[in-house]
Amino acid sequence: MDMKNLLVVYHSKTGRNARLIDAVCEGARDPEITNLDVRCLTAKQAGPDDLLWANAVILGTPENFGFMSGALKDFFDRTFYEVEGKMNPLPCAIVIGAGNDGSGALRSIRRIIGGYPLMEVQQEIIVRGEPQEDDLTRCRELGMTIAAGLEAGMW
Numbered sequence: 001m002d003m004k005n006l007l008v009v010y011h012s013k014t015g016r017n018a019r020l021i022d023a024v025c026e027g028a029r030d031p032e033i034t035n036l037d038v039r040c041l042t043a044k045q046a047g048p049d050d051l052l053w054a055n056a057v058i059l060g061t062p063e064n065f066g067f068m069s070g071a072l073k074d075f076f077d078r079t080f081y082e083v084e085g086k087m088n089p090l091p092c093a094i095v096i097g098a099g100n101d102g103s104g105a106l107r108s109i110r111r112i113i114g115g116y117p118l119m120e121v122q123q124e125i126i127v128r129g130e131p132q133e134d135d136l137t138r139c140r141e142l143g144m145t146i147a148a149g150l151e152a153g154m155w
């Protein structure tokens, strides 16, 4: 079976989104799922080569000033033209840990990702305030679902 690659790109200032994304990656690295490489990078570390490597992408960010974090926006700014025309449509999922409902961050990401093109294949996860255990469970399940779908060739 072909090896598949999952790229996780996130920003976290005070650690909440990092905890959510740790859970996503834990789910994606479930020992039952083989033939999958998971690359988990901060938005500052990630670049165009990571997108060209990926078969699916999970994005994580706080909401800052009603928008995605500047770091995630910078990742998009740094990669868009570099990958334009070189990527097949990739499955994608979004995780947002915000102070309120996260809708501004979600809207801002959705305005951009279609151009890559990244296609959302799972319901977004939005966590308000401190992540609770059920939030981490949802994140683990999201990571596992994307990983299992990739392995099964769903997309």
Ligand SMILES: Cc1cc2nc3c(=O)[nH]c(=O)nc-3n(C[C@H](O)[C@H](O)[C@H](O)COP(=O)(O)O)c2cc1C
Binding pocket: 011, 012, 013, 014, 015, 016, 017, 018, 061, 062, 063, 064, 065, 066, 067, 097, 098, 099, 100, 101, 102, 129
């Ligand atoms: C500069 C700044 C602006 C923020 N603006 C918003 C906002 O517009 N809406 C919101 O819901 N939360 C806002 N927050 C709160 C963060 O989204 C929230 O605390 C989040 O859980 C932090 O995630 P992190 O711990 O991964 O950095 C803001 C936080 C900072 C530091």
